[in-house]
Amino acid sequence: MKKNVLIIGAGGVAHVAAHKAAMNNALLGDICIASRTLAKCDGIIESVKRKGHIQNPAYKLYSRQIDALDIPATVKLIKETNSQIVINLGQAFLNMSILEACLETGVAYIDTAIHEEPDKVCENPPWYANYEWKRKERCAEKGLTAILGAGFDPGVVNAYCALAVKRYFDKIDTIDILDVNAGSHGKYFATNFDPEINFREFIKVWTWIDRQWKEYPTHSVKRVYDFPVVGSCPIYLNGHDELHSLSKNIDANSIRFWMGFGDHYINVFTVLRTLGFLSHLPVTLSTGQEVVPLKVVKALLPDPQTLAPGYTGKTCIGNFVKGWKNGKAREVFIYQVSDHKQCYEEVESQGISYTAGVPPVAAAMLVAQGDWDAKTMVNVEELDPEPFIAILDKIGLPTDIKEIEPGSQASFNGTVRDLETELAESTAMVTVSAANPMIAVMRKPAAKAG
Numbered sequence: 001m002k003k004n005v006l007i008i009g010a011g012g013v014a015h016v017a018a019h020k021a022a023m024n025n026a027l028l029g030d031i032c033i034a035s036r037t038l039a040k041c042d043g044i045i046e047s048v049k050r051k052g053h054i055q056n057p058a059y060k061l062y063s064r065q066i067d068a069l070d071i072p073a074t075v076k077l078i079k080e081t082n083s084q085i086v087i088n089l090g091q092a093f094l095n096m097s098i099l100e101a102c103l104e105t106g107v108a109y110i111d112t113a114i115h116e117e118p119d120k121v122c123e124n125p126p127w128y129a130n131y132e133w134k135r136k137e138r139c140a141e142k143g144l145t146a147i148l149g150a151g152f153d154p155g156v157v158n159a160y161c162a163l164a165v166k167r168y169f170d171k172i173d174t175i176d177i178l179d180v181n182a183g184s185h186g187k188y189f190a191t192n193f194d195p196e197i198n199f200r201e202f203i204k205v206w207t208w209i210d211r212q213w214k215e216y217p218t219h220s221v222k223r224v225y226d227f228p229v230v231g232s233c234p235i236y237l238n239g240h241d242e243l244h245s246l247s248k249n250i251d252a253n254s255i256r257f258w259m260g261f262g263d264h265y266i267n268v269f270t271v272l273r274t275l276g277f278l279s280h281l282p283v284t285l286s287t288g289q290e291v292v293p294l295k296v297v298k299a300l301l302p303d304p305q306t307l308a309p310g311y312t313g314k315t316c317i318g319n320f321v322k323g324w325k326n327g328k329a330r331e332v333f334i335y336q337v338s339d340h341k342q343c344y345e346e347v348e349s350q351g352i353s354y355t356a357g358v359p360p361v362a363a364a365m366l367v368a369q370g371d372w373d374a375k376t377m378v379n380v381e382e383l384d385p386e387p388f389i390a391i392l393d394k395i396g397l398p399t400d401i402k403e404i405e406p407g408s409q410a411s412f413n414g415t416v417r418d419l420e421t422e423l424a425e426s427t428a429m430v431t432v433s434a435a436n437p438m439i440a441v442m443r444k445p446a447a448k449a450g
Helices: 012-022 038-050 071-081 092-105 132-142 156-168 195-201 243-249 263-274 293-300 304-310 340-347 351-368 385-395 419-424
Strands: 005-008 031-035 061-065 085-088 108-111 146-148 171-181 205-209 212-216 222-227 231-238 254-260 314-325 328-339 377-379 400-404
Touching: 005 012, 005 071, 012 031, 012 038, 012 304, 012 340, 012 351, 031 038, 031 071, 038 061, 061 071, 071 092, 085 092, 085 351, 092 108, 092 132, 108 351, 132 146, 132 377, 156 171, 156 243, 156 314, 156 328, 156 385, 171 222, 171 231, 195 263, 195 293, 205 231, 205 243, 243 254, 243 377, 304 340, 304 351, 314 351, 328 340, 328 351, 340 351, 351 385
Parallel strands: 005 031, 005 085, 031 061, 085 108, 108 146, 146 377, 171 254
Antiparallel strands: 171 314, 205 212, 205 254, 222 231, 231 254, 314 328, 328 400
């Protein structure tokens, strides 16, 4: 049994994780929230107390200030807090520093995103091999549990892949991970999680097709799919963290990731990128001052956590899996739907942060009780998915499973055609007004039946 949790980070995802950890502190013990900005940590604690989410008041919920790039300082904090599980919910640039601190102290490590270096974006795949997996042997030697990518995507979708292998298929042909946010935050433009990480993610599209890596231009391959609950949504082929471990650990011919984007998002993204505002490399101004354009854009956009109070609509994230069972073709959609308003009512957060913040706590609970205490480095799909999904069902992210008639209208076709054909069908048209920019994001009224 492992007890006492250190949550590093104080953004929207950490906010949710702190709520869920406090709601399960009888198992997890003391909870410390640490970040560079102590006020943000204290704000989260105030939210947890305001909602009455401390399960057992005998355990502490408190804050500390930390620069997680400072490995000795992080080692000291882990020891001072007597933490046995560290949940890393800070920026992806911190991953290796925090993992090194965990290796030095021998405590379990959990994160939700792949490591990134500030001066590099979308490195050649598989990304995990560039940083994390180089430390796998050291984790095994120390008997240290390190669970990589335990958010939703990556994370829960990896568990859905493992569940498909375990329960639904003898042989898998394709896995298409579909992620849509059919919600509305009422702002002209905002990202649902850290803008810097969000934009870096969409610089290149690396995908796993016919058992090899293939690269495509951003937003060049589009599909429209009729999702459960949220309805018809446009989605685009995209690169994503989980593909880089699933391609190694899951026996499938193709594994692709698709994310929903509206025309307005694509328009703003394209203009910013074309003008150079999404560059992660510094530029020198005429004053001699050096700035990173992407960090300037981040500073100008709304903090994702501020979107929560007025957010409406739902998210739908899941895996469309095709293959064979008992010699017959089979198609299954394993998915989860969350409601932004309900997320806010429960933990004062929006749905994107909620879906990312609940799973690492579920993983920590499984580590604490020994079910997922792997004593080595693993990606989520290497662990038994069923206890994970069972806990998620109980603490806020229930899974639905839908059988699809192979080749029917409800099927999803993720086969990528020649690029010329795909480009012709992936254009985005946006109506804008200089006098009223919000026209671009206003939903058009549904046509009346004749």
